[in-house]
Amino acid sequence: MNKSQLQQHDREHLLHPFTDFHDLGNQGTRVITSAEGAYITDIDGHKMLDGMSGLWCCNLGYSRREISEAIYEQLNKLPFYNSFFQCTTVPSIELADMLAEVTPAGMNNVFFTGSGSEANDTNLRIIRRYWDLKEQPEKRIVISRKNAYHGSTIGGASLGGMSGMHKQFQSLDYIEHIQQPYWFGEGGDMSPEEFGVHAARCLDEKIQELGPEKVAAFIAEPIQGAGGVIIPPETYWPEIKKVLDQYDILLVMDEVIFGFGRTGEWFGADYYGMKPDLMTFAKAVTNGYFPLGGTMVSDRVAEVIKAKGGEFTHGYTYSAHPAACMAGIATLNILREEKIIETVRDTTGPYLAKRWAELADHPIVGEARTLGLVGALELVKDKNSRARFDDDCTAGGVCRDMSIKNGLVMRATGDTMIIAPPLILTIEQIDELVEKAHRALDDTARAMA
Numbered sequence: 001m002n003k004s005q006l007q008q009h010d011r012e013h014l015l016h017p018f019t020d021f022h023d024l025g026n027q028g029t030r031v032i033t034s035a036e037g038a039y040i041t042d043i044d045g046h047k048m049l050d051g052m053s054g055l056w057c058c059n060l061g062y063s064r065r066e067i068s069e070a071i072y073e074q075l076n077k078l079p080f081y082n083s084f085f086q087c088t089t090v091p092s093i094e095l096a097d098m099l100a101e102v103t104p105a106g107m108n109n110v111f112f113t114g115s116g117s118e119a120n121d122t123n124l125r126i127i128r129r130y131w132d133l134k135e136q137p138e139k140r141i142v143i144s145r146k147n148a149y150h151g152s153t154i155g156g157a158s159l160g161g162m163s164g165m166h167k168q169f170q171s172l173d174y175i176e177h178i179q180q181p182y183w184f185g186e187g188g189d190m191s192p193e194e195f196g197v198h199a200a201r202c203l204d205e206k207i208q209e210l211g212p213e214k215v216a217a218f219i220a221e222p223i224q225g226a227g228g229v230i231i232p233p234e235t236y237w238p239e240i241k242k243v244l245d246q247y248d249i250l251l252v253m254d255e256v257i258f259g260f261g262r263t264g265e266w267f268g269a270d271y272y273g274m275k276p277d278l279m280t281f282a283k284a285v286t287n288g289y290f291p292l293g294g295t296m297v298s299d300r301v302a303e304v305i306k307a308k309g310g311e312f313t314h315g316y317t318y319s320a321h322p323a324a325c326m327a328g329i330a331t332l333n334i335l336r337e338e339k340i341i342e343t344v345r346d347t348t349g350p351y352l353a354k355r356w357a358e359l360a361d362h363p364i365v366g367e368a369r370t371l372g373l374v375g376a377l378e379l380v381k382d383k384n385s386r387a388r389f390d391d392d393c394t395a396g397g398v399c400r401d402m403s404i405k406n407g408l409v410m411r412a413t414g415d416t417m418i419i420a421p422p423l424i425l426t427i428e429q430i431d432e433l434v435e436k437a438h439r440a441l442d443d444t445a446r447a448m449a
């Protein structure tokens with residue numbers, strides 16, 4: 001099939017995730033045909049630096065044969081066996097061991113799933129089971145945050161706080177949402193430090209309002225990813241910690257994006273010095289080469305759910321899929337052997353921070369922020385008032401298209417441009433990324449004028 005035939009068949013038969021089918025039908029899809037290192041190429045031969053690591057998952061880029069070969073060998077040896085009914089497979093045990101080593105101290109058990117959404121559903125099941133076994137069944141409510149992303153199953157989407165999603169389904173009724181720590185968008189006249197404390201105190205207020213005896217858990221991404229790379233002010237997590245220490249409430253950190261090195265530490269929990277009770281992971285655990293997710297379970301929770309008898313009636317056919325686990329093992333081996341995370345912490349992260357900050361001088365940029373190898377740009381019409389171009393956030397879409405034209409994949413969340421490039425990026429490739437982003441901003445400024 002040639003390009004237009006592919007686009008036509010795509011239109012006729014494929015329903016895409018998070019897509020306006022009508023728009024897509026009119027514009028046609030971009031057909032991506034190959035990838036190498038940190039670059040992807042489309043069917044027209046247009047090569048782009050992938051500033052989004054696929055969908056936050058291909059952190060080691062696209063050319064890691066160690067991972068594809070590990071999967072292939074496993075598929076030939078034992079392509080599938082389940083881990084129900086007192087069965088197990090060697091790769092699942094080995095990956096569980098490795099995860100216990102690289103995750104924060106006190107997290108030594110893993111429940112595998114096929115994705116991040118499923119893992120957050122699993123969290124809801126574990127939270128309920130834990131409090132039931134502790135004979136506190138009235139602890140039911142889970143507090144999350146507005147504009148959070150926790151996946152797209154009913155459980156994941158209920159936990160998430162995106163209003164556009166909530167309009168299209170019936171949310172679980174035991175989930176509550178508080179303010180997000182988005183200083184640029186919601187901080188008003190407060191300093192970032194004041195606003196960080198303010199946003200964290202919202203958790204305390206919500207707990208008081210609901211009654212601590214009814215609150216089971218608080219879930220949060222260390223940094224909101226899909227919500228627009230919202231890096232909380234430095235005061236936020238320490239204050240959240242203070243609030244949680246006062247009450248008997250579980251902390252779930254959703255590390256689906258920030259796990260496995262994106263901040264320059266293994267996990268966002270390490271970066272912020274937090275001790276979660278449950279920790280969701282997916283995406284980069286296999287470098288995107290095979291679907292795999294899971295939740296790390298702290299000793300505090302594992303002891304309860306393991307010690308008390310009775311079946312935990314939950315699991316998925318593909319929980320601990322052996323080929324997925326082999327992909328995870330190969331990925332973690334590369335991260336460790338090539339000191340990828342240390343390089344992000346010591347070299348490429350600080351370099352990106354310095355270069356990205358230069359973009360803040362651009363006339364349509366209200367803020368340029370980074371942490372590790374993740375970054376965001378706030379597009380504004382007026383730098384001082386932070387006024388956007390329009391209510392429909394058209395500047396973001398324009399900038400995304402301009403960026404692709406200039407050979408860089410950036411994503412738009414409203415009028416916030418975001419990047420999360422592969423962790424293997426070199427200094428020269430960071431220069432290339434910043435230069436292409438700059439050109440995209442120039443083109444956007446012209447188009448919006």
Ligand SMILES: *Cc1c(COP(=O)(O)O)cnc(C)c1O
Binds near residue numbers: 117221254293
């Ligand atoms: C992507 C994502 C999920 C959902 O993962 P899927 O594998 O798409 O189900 C959950 N939480 C966060 C923070 C994510 O970014």
